[in-house]
Amino acid sequence: MKKRTLTVLMLMAGSVLTACGNEEITEPAETTTAPDLSKVTNEYRDYAIGEISLFVTETEKFAEAVKVGDIELAKELYAPARAHYERAEPIAEAFGDLDPKIDAREGDIPAAEWGGYHRIEKGLWIDGTTEGYEEYAQQLIDDTKLLRAKVETVDVTPDMLVTGAVDLLNEVSTSKVKGEEDRYSHTDLYDFAANVEGAEKIFRLLQGDLEKKDEALAAEISVRFADVYTLLNKHKKGDGYTLYNNLSETDVKELSQSIDALAEPLSQLGIVTEAL
Amino acid sequence: MNDFLNKEVSRRNVLKAGGIGAAGLLIGASGAGSLLTFTASADKSSTGIVPFYGSYQAGITTDPQNHLYFASLILTTMDTSEVKQFLKEWTKTAAMMTEGKSIGKAAESLLLPPDDTGEASGLDASNLTVTFGVGPGFFQKLNLTSKQPKELKELPSFSFDALEEKWSGGDLCIQACADDPQVAFHAVRNLVRIARGKVQLKWTQAAFQRTKQADTKSETPRNLFGFKDGTGNPDTSSHSAMNNHVWVQNGWMTGGTYMVVRRVQMFIEVWDRTALGEQEATFGRHRDTGAPIGSENEFDPVDVNKKDVNGNKLIPANSHTALAHGDGKKKILRRSYSYADGLDTKTGSFDAGLLFISFQKSISDQFIPIQTRLANNDKLNEYTIHRGSAVFACLPGVKKGGYLGETLFY
Known part of the structure; x- marks a missing residue:
């Protein structure tokens, strides 16, 4: 980053010094062209969107299990569903407002605002119930869908x-x-x-x-x-x-x-x- | 451009150079170059430079600095070429740090972590010394047992040892001493980072002595029991004394020495309720002056046979000084630091004590007989317990252009 700035300044200095008379500007010894990584960033974008899409599908299955009160199924689906989010975290986390809603742990945010995966995790493993967690499950579905829509706009x-x-x-x-x-x-x-x-x-x-x-x-x-x-x-x-x-x-x-x-x-x- | 940025940068001046800004640097490469290589003028008290290169490693006979950061490391590679490579990088890096310079390349890319971790930026050399040693496991892991010195093996167990794995052993060690604690920590941190993936931390200890600023008379430092510690050391300014007691003089270890480290917890609450007479009888010295009991001055000779009018020995036979002194022929160079590590959560007492460090040319002939006497009979054992133990072969000194451990791999 800084190197690029320096070289630009160097070119400017060069042009000032040579402004009167000489048309030729001496090329700096090293090239300034950053490599073109657009192919890589596009591929990564596809990968991340793919993971987030799977995250939405798997989260829906998980949340539905919570809503119908199938504790065992919900427990089974919890960790594999999250894995899709964790793989794509550099992109998923780009949305500062959604990440805490989906993935905040107890104490990360004010108790009254706490929902998402870990809120339901506590219900399933500590309280051993889904009762009263239906709303969290629905909110989680909504938030992951919103995330999926927003991810389209990310400039990787x-x-x-x-x-x-x-x-x-x-x-x-x-x-x-x-x-x-x-x-x-x-x-x-x-x-x-x-x-x-x-x-x-x-x-x-x-x-x-x-x-x-x-x-x-x-x-x-x-x-x-x-x-x-x-x-x-x-x-x-x-x-x-x-x-x-x-x-x-x-x-x-x-x-x-x-x-x-x-x-x-x-x-x-x-x-x-x-x-x- | 690159060459010019790779020039060694004094930590104190990197900020000044940075402040001038990129445009300033471009005015003339030659002018900027000389600006960057300008070295901070060193003041002799606590800001000085102790040369890294020499026949012996620094940090052994060097006057003890105020602070120590010690790290014992596990070697996680069995590949000798990888080890040689990081030893070469350690050599270069340690030399730069002891001169108070930033290590590696100047940070120029916002997308890369800087080579130097930065917490010593703007700080002077602070008399930093970095001393390297290798433990018995180093030779075994690298299949170099034919080079393993006979002297370098785990210590026998001594009476009352209560050694814990978490404070013991190690395949390599780094002893960083400096008159600034942050400079000492910075040194170990950056060296460990350079070798990450090839070494892991086994145990570490931050430790301290009185500071030179506070000790204007340069007295022998006191341990946490309030007694002077190190009075009986051989004279580090005497070549013959160092050759007699410290430096190895044959084989690949020529110019090296053996290091014993013991983490000795001190029961300071118990000590603090012990009467002065008992304290002095335990050490065999007067607390105030450090003189042997019955003598006036700290450096008066220790005469273990001197008796009072009733025919009792002035220095009790089971006192620390009497036992450590023995017949007075075997000496070790002690260079210990105190530690205070919060509390022992089981008892609520301080976890404080001494990181005992000694250098000797022969562990079997010098340290072991002394420690055996102490472990069996020392009255001080009522107030201390040995929690950690390690031995290292401190590598010979490095000549400019050479690298740590060169004679071992040669």
Whole structure:
């Protein structure tokens, strides 16, 4: 970013100095053209919209189960439905007003305003009921549909991708790895895995461009993603994951450290936006 | 353009340079270059520069700085080339930080995290030293056991040891000492970041001494029991004393030394209700002066056989000083710092004590006999408990152009 500004200034200075007489302006030594990443951003846009669309469908199923009072079905659908949201979080979170309505945890917002997924989660796992939660379920359907409509308007930029990839892992480090995301259902590992998958999607889309800049970095990131999946696979259970409260202290530390080891090199992804 | 931005930037001046703004920098590359390489003038008290490069690592015979940040690390790679690579980066980075310079490239892209974490920006070198060591596990993990010094093995268990895994061991260590706590922490943080994915934190300890500002007479520092600690150290300004007691003189470890770290919790509430006479009998020294019991001055010789008129030993045989002194021939270089880590939640007492650090050329010949005597009989054991323990081979010093551990991999 700053580099571009500097070069523009340099060109201006050059033109001032050479204004009287000489037509030729000396080209700066390095090129200023940022690589064209529009293909990548378009592909990511499609991916994110696809995930949000699935999120809407799966959320409807979940919310309907709540509305008809099928606690077991609702519990079963809860974590897999959320995974779609967690994968597309860089885009989903772009709407500051909707994210808290859908995904706020208890205490994040004033109690009177608290609704969404985690409000219903508490009903299902702590209170063991859906009674009185029908309205939250309907509101959740409305909010996710609104999100789907708004997502169409998002302008996906390369900046959004490079910061989004690390942000997804930061989400894991600060909440999912501590079991603070799904504190009643303990399904944190579903969200954990989905965040990692969302970050990996961005990396894979930019991998080719990154390899042109720094092959060793791209290789290191690939290895670190594989390390994280190896650890996650240890905790697979059926189509999903074991509950967070089944993890030992060692498991948690291992998972946390593997995210740190991945996120540090991934934080250099921004070099793809620099001129070659 | 890039070369010019990659020039080493003194932390104190990076802000000034930034303040001038991009346009200012473009007026003339040569002028700007000299601006950026201008070094902050160092004042001798607490803002000085301790050279990183030399025959020995700094931070061993260096006058103890006010603050310590210590990190023990686990090696998570078995690939020697990866290890060599981060040791090379650590060398460069540590050298820059000890000169009070920002590390890596100047932050120029808004889409990348800055190379330097920034909390030491604008701060001077603060006499920072960064000292590196490797533990027994380092050799095992890298399949270098043929190079593992015989001296470098886990300590035997001593009487009353209450060691906890969370305060013990480590494959590598970084000891950062500085006259500013933020400068010390910054050093460890950035080094760990550089090696992330190859090392993990095992345990860390922030610790302190009196500050030089407060201690205008440069006295021997006092521990949290209020007694002077380090009086019996060998003379760090004497080459022969250091060669006799500290520096290894053969093999790849030539110019290195062995480090013992013990996290010693001190029951300060118990100590505080102990009468002065009992306190002095426990240490074998007078609290006020630090002199051996029955002597006038701190540095008066320790005579463990000196008796009072009734024929009783002046310095009790089970006192800390008598036992540590032994026959007076074996010495270790102690460079300990106090810690205060909140409270022991079980008891509500302070969790405070000493991060004991000693350097010696032979752990088996120097530290172990002394610690065995202390562990078996020291009256001080009533007031302390050893919670953590680690041993490291402190690598030989690095010559400019070389890197940490070079002689080991050669």
